[in-house]
Amino acid sequence: MTGAQNNLDDLNPDGGHAPFRNDLQKFMSRLTEALRPLADPKEIQTTAAAMIGKKLGAERSFYHEIDEQGWATSTNGYASGRVDLPEKIYLDDFGDQWLGYYRSGTTVVVEDVDTDPRFSDQERIAWSSRGAYACLAVPLLKGGKLRAILALNNSSPRVWAPADIALAEDVADRTWDAVERARADTVADESRARLRASEHKYRTLFENIETGFCIIRMKFDPHGNAVDYRLEEVNPAFEKQTGLNDVVGKWVSNAIPGLEQHWFDAYGTVAKTGKPARFENFAEPFGRWYDVYAHPMGEPDSHCVAVFFHDVTERKNAAAALRLAEERQAYLLAFSDYLRPFGDAAQIKMAAGEFLGKHLDANRVIYFEVDGSDYVAEGDYANGVENVSGRYPIESFGEQLFETYRRGEVAVSHDCLSDPTLSHAERNAFRAVEIGAYIGVPLVKNDELIGGLAVHSARPRRWTDEEILRVTKAADRIWAAVERARAEAKLRAREAELARTQRISGVASIDIDVAGGLRGVRSPEYCLLHGLGSQTVVERHDEWLERIHPDDRELAQRTFDDALARGDDYESEYRIVRRDNGETRWISAKGVFYRNADQEIERLVGAHIDITDRKRAEAITKEAEARFRLLVETMPQLVWKAANPASWVWASPQWTEYTGQAQADSHGHGWLEPVHPDDRGPAMQAWSQATDNGILEIEFRLFHKKEQRYRWFHTRALPVRDDGGSIIEWVGTSTDIDDLRSMQDRMHVMVAELQHRTRNLLGVVNATMSSTLRDTADLNEFSELFRRRLHALARVNALLSRKAEGERVTFDELIRMELEGVGALDDASASNKIDLVGPAGVKLRSATIQTFALAIHELATNALKYGALAQDEGRLSVSWDIRTDISGRGRRLHLVWHETGIDMANQTHAPGRGYGRELIERALPYQLQATTFYELRSDGICCTINLPLSKLIDEEFDNE
Amino acid sequence: MNEKPLFNFHILVAEDDYLLAAAVREILTDAGAVVVGPAPNVVNAASLIEKADRIDAAVLDVNLGGEMVYPIADILRANQVPIILTTGYDAQSLKADYADIRICEKPFDPQQLVSELTRLIPSA
Structure with a gap:
């Protein structure tokens, strides 16, 4: 690293120049000023890095802290904007060479990464890509370990003056110190705060807990016995629970005179043994119970004890009261048990008195009952005093006692002979019957004094509350037992009476x-x-x-x-x-x-x-009901019941089956629903008269669900009356008469038809008679001819009447009947002359038959008397067939009656022939729309009749 | 003046049974009447009414071969032609609408028929 050891003065041309030095000193003092008020390490680092960065014209300056894992974390500083401030860098990323400098505490000075020969190409790219072409980095070693780096970067090459380097190293040290100081301050502040909080918590607890708390210092005599203690500290609850104020620093012997020795002993033991103790004790000076927890405190020879306690007097009292109540309950139970076996009121009184007297060790017990203006005492218990059973006026209670009783209040006197509220006379009265003290319990029921229980003591006696209570409770129990015994006695009397009554009844x-x-x-x-x-x-x-x-x-x-x-x-x-x-x-x-x-x-x-009788009757009724039900449900009629006229209450299952109406829906006027709408009015009309008539009878139509049509029913109902003749209900049946009615309808038609036919027949007979009269010369001839014609009429009507409905007379039947009727088939010789050729079973319209038969009859009669059947050589051919009419729709019977081999001489007058011709030539065309042809040929008659068989083809024949 | 009660009155006869029709025709003819018809059925009767110059009265069988004569009766009534209905049925079996029409139940007395007609025809 170039110039790392250089003196600032050597590099600066103005080295040693006062103003320059002065400038640096000013900067350092400004820095000190800036950092002093800062408590946050991050803020300190940021401020320091920014100040040195700006001072030395770096584009980026920051302070790394190095953590245990080798991360440069909490990078704080400033960036000019052209390059970013890295957040977190891993130390290895610096490369071994550079990390070596840092770890050895050597300041790294780089002026141009491109020209600096220490860089490999890779490092050059890495550094320049981070925007660090020039760099000044000061490592800080503490305890031999790299802990922080102050770094300044520029994105283009630059020169770092030796003074710059020295200043940066100085600032780095100063920053570290400031950070360390701030951290130390913080820790101190925190522990102080914790201490304050702890103290506060203790105080809060101390002041606010409900539990009494005090710290006491024990005092022992030379033998080691605890003789006193001083109250060193007490909390507000202490004052509340003991009622003592301002006792701190006082000796208990003074503060709480009369405190029992056992308290000193108990605390003394805790102080001496150093073992905590818990106990409940009574404190006479306060008249209260305390639950106490005593704990040794401080050094053993300080004889200090911390005492926690709270007042448990209420709990103790409650427990005592409970025990007393239990005892009382046991006493009352024993009392009840004692009284139970006695069935008689007098016995109960006596037993109760004895029990109570012995229990309370009293001299006298009286149970009295008010009777009018007297009270009656019987069965007294007396022990060492005179028995005073008997009847006394209520007045003898004295006004004061009587009023007390009347109000239902218990009267108690502990010493009546010296009671100042009593008059001299009253005291004498008490003395006379040896009453020194008493408890008097009145029995008041419905605001009325009915009796009471009195317990006497010959001598003055202080009755306890419990004793008074027990007497009070006993009074009620005696009363209940006495009343029960009396009720039972009454019951027994009544039972005896009942038994007598039973015997009699x-x-x-x-x-x-x-x-x-x-x-x-x-x-x-x-x-x-x-x-x-x-x-x-x-x-x-x-x-x-x-x-x-x-x-x-x-x-x-x-x-x-x-x-x-x-x-x-x-x-x-x-x-x-x-x-x-x-x-x-x-x-x-x-x-x-x-x-x-x-x-x-x-x-x-x-x-x-x-x-037994009732059961028999029930059985009979049940059987009758079953029979009725069987009948109702099996008979073909619909059966129903109505409570009032027209208001049904029941219908048999058949009703539902027939109409599809549910049983319940038929009730009331519901049954009208399946009735034909046109018949509902008449049905209700019939009902309106039913009560007066004593019967309902009507025919109406009901809808048959299965056939989905209405059918006629005959409905009939009769009232069921009670013994007084009033109508209880109506029972009715509805019978299906639909088939009957349609048969009746058919019969009406048939009768009308028959009448019509008969009347017409009489008309025909009348007309035939007129014609026959005209055709005959004398009465003999007339009667002969008329008889035959009547026979023919009778035959054809007989034939018609033999046919069942829908059956038809066939032509072959008709022709044979007529030929037989005139006797043409009687003997072989005659019948051999006849040829009948044609299909069988050609059905004729009923309306046509009578006239047609009469016409055939005339032909046959004529043939028998004058024609083919009357002469040896004569022959008769009757041939017929079915032909289609012109329209092509209707069928016609084409009949040819042809007689041959007859000598027609002397046949000009043939009686009756005129009538026959009229029938054939006029009547058949007129009545049957027939086409006829009648010809008298030289060898016999040839007659053609062509008549329609029916109006429609399909009515003609079924079996051709 | 002719003594015959129905002289020259034109009387329509409708009767399906030839013998009865013939009998009625004879009675009326004997009484001097001109018989229109007789007609064996409704169609025939209707066409006779259409063709006839005049009809002064009518004797109608109620049942003409299964057809009821009512349509004919209606036409005649509309023209105020007096009618006698003849029937083999009970008079009660007639339709209520024709209850006001004179009924001759079969078999009837020829004289009765004539006198009924004489009474019905205003100028007879």
Whole structure:
């Protein structure tokens, strides 16, 4: 390093010049001034680095601190702006050569990295890239270790004058010292602050804790016994808890006269042994208990003890009070136990008096009860004094005592013979019955004095509060016991009366001693009911169980056990088998449990009632109900009930099944919903008259859910009346009559048709008769012809009536019937002359048949009498077939009646032929829209009839 | 003056049964009337009404071969032509609209028919 050892004077041309020196001195003193007030090391470093940097014209100057890990940390200083201030540099980054200089404490001076031969190329790049072309670095070694570096950099080469170097080294040392001083100050400040805080904490604690605290110095006599102590220091709680002020520095023997020796002993032991102790002690001068913690303090021979304590008097008192209360409770329990066995009021009074008298060691105990203007005392306890049981006027209490009692206050006198509030006469009265002191407890119920308890002492006696309290409590208990005994006595009297009543009225009472193994006392009535004779017996529980019908036994036993377990009312129904005659009877048993004073069940008292008749009636009713239900649910009708007219309350399942309406929805007027809207009005109208008529009868339509249509129903309901004739409800049925009604409708049509046909037939008969009259010459001829025509009419009507609905008469049937009817088929000779050719099963319209049959009849009659069937050579051919009409839509029957081989001579007059021709030539075309052709040929008649079979093709024939 | 009660009155007859129609025609003809028809069905009756010069009265069978005669009755009523309905059914089975029309239940007495018609025709 060049010129590191150079003197500042040597390098400066003005070396030793006063103003220059003066300038440096000024700088140093300015630096000292600047650093002095600074306490923060960082601030010191920054200020110092900046000042030297500016002084020497460096672009960057900083102070590194070097830590244990070799990091140059807390880089503080300034940078001119052209280069940055590095934050943290690792020492190794300087390179071994340069670190060597630093570690040896050699100031590094670099004027130009480019020309300085110590640099390798790599180092040159590294240094120049950090902006350090010129550098002045002063290492600071402390304890042989590199601890800090003060560095100045320039980004271009420069010369560092020896004075500059010296100044920088001086500043580096000065900075270190300033930093060290600041750090030392800080540590001192901190420890002082800690001390202050500790002291403060102690004081705060001392002043504010609730626990009393004092430091005492013990005083021992020559034998080593603690005889006194001095209070060295006390806290506010001490004063609060002891009530003593201004005691510091005083001896306790003076400050707290009368303090017990055990306190000195206890503290003395702690001071001598150096062992802490904890104890609770009573301090008579304060009348209070303290919980104390004593701890030795300071050197053993200083005999100092730190005492912490707090007042536990309240806690101690509470514990004592609790113990007393427990004792009192035990006494009262013993008292109650003592009284319990006595069932009689007088006995209880006597026993109570004795117990209390002995317990309190009193001379007399009186329990008295107010009766009108007197009070009555009976069963007194008297020990060493005269018994004063008897009746006395209340006035004899004296006004003062009486008023006290009336207010419900306890009267106490510890020494009545010298009581200044008593008159001379009163004192004499007390003396007369040997009362020296007394406790008087009144019993006031509902603001009224009803009695009281008095305890006397023959001599003056200071009654303790506890004794007074015990007498007070005893008074209430005696009263309760006496009242209980009286109530029980009354109850017993009533029970006796009840038993008499039962005997008279025949109630079979039960009385089971639950506590005594369930033994039951059976009254005579019970015995009669159960077949046990007629005298009271005592039975075991299992005897009762055995008598119960086997089917009911388990349930009856469970019912009994459950009631017993619950302890509430007992209710059971079961059958018994009477012991004497084996008859089964239904029993209803009811009872209640009675408890003793400890709420334990003692007895079950109740009654048995014979309910056999009721059960039979119930069974019959149930059976009837079941039968009714079976009937209702199986009958095809819909059954329902209405509470008031038209207001349904129930409908049978069939109703729901039929209408799809839910049972509940049918209630009230709901049933109207499935009724046909047109029928609802009439239905309600019928209901409005039902009560007057005593019946409801109506037909209406109901919607059938399955068929999704309305069907006719006949609805009928009758009222159910009570014994007085008032209507309880209506029971009704609705019967499906839809099929019946449609059948009736069909019958109406049929009857009308029949009537129509009959009337028309009569008209036809009338017309036939007129025609026949015209055609015949005499009555014989007429009757013959008319009879035949009537027969023909009858035959065709018979044929029609034989046909079931929808069945049709076929043409072949008709032709055969007519030929048979006139006798043409009677013998073989005749029938051989006939040819019937045509399809079978050609169906004819019913409306056409009568006229058509009459026409055929005329042809056949004529043939038989004059034509083909009347002559040997004659032949008849009847042929028919089906033809389509002109329109192509309809079918027609084409019939040809052809007679041949007939001698037509003498046939000009053929009676009836005119009628036949009229039928064929006029009637058939007129009535049946037929086309006919009638011809008298030389060898016989040829007649063609062509008539429509039906209006529509598909009606014609089914089976051709 | 002719003594016949229905002399020269033109009377429409509708009756599907030929024998009955013939019988009615005979009765009316005997009473001096001119029978229009008889018509065996509604269509025939309607066409007769259309062609006829005059119709003074009508005797109509209610059921003409399964067809009801009401349309014919309606036309005639509209022209104030008196009508007698003949039927084999009960008079009650007629439609309520025609309750005011005179009914002759079959079989009827020829004389009764004539006198009914005489009463109905205003100038007869």
